[in-house]
Amino acid sequence: MAQHEHVRVAVIGSGFGGLGAAVRLRREGITDFLVLERAGSVGGTWRDNSYPGCACDVPSHLYSFSFAPNPDWPRTFSGQEHIRAYLERVADTFGLRPHIRLNHEVTLMRWDNDALHWVIEAANGATFTADVVVSATGPLSDPKLPDIPGLADFPGKVFHSAQWDHDYDLAGKRVAVIGTGASAIQIVPEIQPQARRLTLFQRTPPWVMPRMDRAISGAEKWLHRALPFTGTARRGLLWGIRELQVGAFTKHPDQLGLVERIAKANMARAIKDPQLRAKLTPSYRIGCKRILLSNAYYPALAEPNVDVVASGLSEVRGSTLVASDGTETEADVIVLGTGFHVTDMPIADRVVGAEGITLAESWKDGMESLRGASAAGFPNWMTIIGPNTGLGNSSMILMIESQLNYMADYLRQLDVLGGRVALGARSSAVGAWNRRVQDRMKRTVWNTGGCTSWYLDSTGRNTTVWPGTTAEFRRATRAVDLAEYEVIRPPVPNGPRKAVLAEEAAR
Ligand code: NAP
Numbered sequence: 001m002a003q004h005e006h007v008r009v010a011v012i013g014s015g016f017g018g019l020g021a022a023v024r025l026r027r028e029g030i031t032d033f034l035v036l037e038r039a040g041s042v043g044g045t046w047r048d049n050s051y052p053g054c055a056c057d058v059p060s061h062l063y064s065f066s067f068a069p070n071p072d073w074p075r076t077f078s079g080q081e082h083i084r085a086y087l088e089r090v091a092d093t094f095g096l097r098p099h100i101r102l103n104h105e106v107t108l109m110r111w112d113n114d115a116l117h118w119v120i121e122a123a124n125g126a127t128f129t130a131d132v133v134v135s136a137t138g139p140l141s142d143p144k145l146p147d148i149p150g151l152a153d154f155p156g157k158v159f160h161s162a163q164w165d166h167d168y169d170l171a172g173k174r175v176a177v178i179g180t181g182a183s184a185i186q187i188v189p190e191i192q193p194q195a196r197r198l199t200l201f202q203r204t205p206p207w208v209m210p211r212m213d214r215a216i217s218g219a220e221k222w223l224h225r226a227l228p229f230t231g232t233a234r235r236g237l238l239w240g241i242r243e244l245q246v247g248a249f250t251k252h253p254d255q256l257g258l259v260e261r262i263a264k265a266n267m268a269r270a271i272k273d274p275q276l277r278a279k280l281t282p283s284y285r286i287g288c289k290r291i292l293l294s295n296a297y298y299p300a301l302a303e304p305n306v307d308v309v310a311s312g313l314s315e316v317r318g319s320t321l322v323a324s325d326g327t328e329t330e331a332d333v334i335v336l337g338t339g340f341h342v343t344d345m346p347i348a349d350r351v352v353g354a355e356g357i358t359l360a361e362s363w364k365d366g367m368e369s370l371r372g373a374s375a376a377g378f379p380n381w382m383t384i385i386g387p388n389t390g391l392g393n394s395s396m397i398l399m400i401e402s403q404l405n406y407m408a409d410y411l412r413q414l415d416v417l418g419g420r421v422a423l424g425a426r427s428s429a430v431g432a433w434n435r436r437v438q439d440r441m442k443r444t445v446w447n448t449g450g451c452t453s454w455y456l457d458s459t460g461r462n463t464t465v466w467p468g469t470t471a472e473f474r475r476a477t478r479a480v481d482l483a484e485y486e487v488i489r490p491p492v493p494n495g496p497r498k499a500v501l502a503e504e505a506a507r
Helices: 016-027 080-093 182-191 218-226 228-250 253-270 274-280 297-301 346-350 396-417 427-441 470-476 502-506
Strands: 004-012 033-036 106-112 117-122 127-135 157-160 174-178 197-201 306-309 313-317 320-323 328-330 333-336 381-383 422-425 485-489
Touching: 004 016, 004 117, 016 033, 016 080, 016 396, 033 127, 106 127, 106 346, 127 396, 174 182, 174 328, 182 197, 182 297, 182 333, 197 320, 218 228, 228 253, 228 470, 253 274, 253 297, 274 297, 274 306, 297 306, 381 396, 396 422, 396 470, 422 427
Parallel strands: 004 033, 004 127, 127 381, 157 333, 174 197, 174 333, 197 306
Antiparallel strands: 106 117, 117 127, 313 320, 320 328, 422 485
């Protein structure tokens, strides 16, 4: 039977952002909330990405919640299964299970101007209303399948890195890997020994740095368990080092030349063939795209069963893959390491705001929001990892926790205002925030480094990355500034539709 429930807060998604929001709500004493999750288990991108070799390239002691330290991380850069298990444990430890509705894919969120709440519909027929929506669907949740002529008629197997088919045996197959992003470079070394031939379609070579990965010793684990402040200190050190690097990315990309030399030496150690080295050498500034970490990628490319086609895949004719430079390759299986819908997230088509338009329509000229959270025209709706909250060099969990501070203060402000009330981000405030962000963006390596990347939208605007330190973002999201919002009350009969109480906002 279709269910209907009203909650104070509906959290959408149960990855790091959604589970973090749920813990924070409970810590604030709020228990009237639900987490709606489209899949059958929690974990978000760390549930979906189970491809061989999947691991995080941010150290585990930093890539975890500050309120849920894990002294037992097995490696400095832990693998997907350990990160997924950590998130499952967070759901148990903080008593989140009763709040989580699995297999509830949200198909529509519609703001009701009269009732001042969100009406939420799920694919399974369930409906909900919520005073506030916290959308934590994540930017890396919807695989991007390239629009390549003939791909649909390929007679072999095709799958995306985030939808790995573990029942399909790659042994003895001719495997084509499309893409050279963070996912593909982890996959290639894992599957190269099994494949008869592996052909890598590289449209743009990545910069690849050595990966300082090692097992965490029993003594270290014991120390972090017995003296928790040592784990905190370790986290602080990892954070501090990354904060010091930010200026090179955001203000002085010229300083990154030294890092390029380290990456070139990393390549030279494994790639002896000068022609292959030339193919693999990037022609843009390091850091413009995400810097990748691997000790195994280049050695795998040097193996005799591997070919690198230095060109994108442009057409599929039967089992023949045709690159943009005309190279033809026969394949049995295609692995798409082609990334995600980041600047065009499908969830934006499912959110209908106060003016009756979708978030996607509102963002047709590019995503923008106030402090990475609130979009104009979408009252009481906030995003975790919203526009311009991504990082090039540090842990997204730091940004998520900053956004949770903002979420908590937002809910406090609603309580203080009292009664039926909503906060709508003022267009002027959203505009001012984004002008500041874009102004700072002009000098960054992501905008000046001479590359295209998923950080940029189709117009070339960087709507994904935060152009500052995580400490700056923490300060910017410590509290809600009511002057940046309209206070919306239910419509007065025969009065203006939206009663904006400016004096109230100023109080
Ligand atoms: P991605 O970085 O967006 O990479 C997609 C790749 O596909 C790019 O190399 C792109 O080439 C290529 N591509 C697209 N169409 C192509 C075509 N027709 N022919 C050849 N190549 C084509 O995606 P991702 O690797 O899944 O990574 C996404 C993000 O997830 C990362 O940036 C990172 O934030 C996160 N991630 C992190 C880890 C980690 O922590 N280790 C691992 C995986 C993912 P161009 O470069 O030319 O566009």
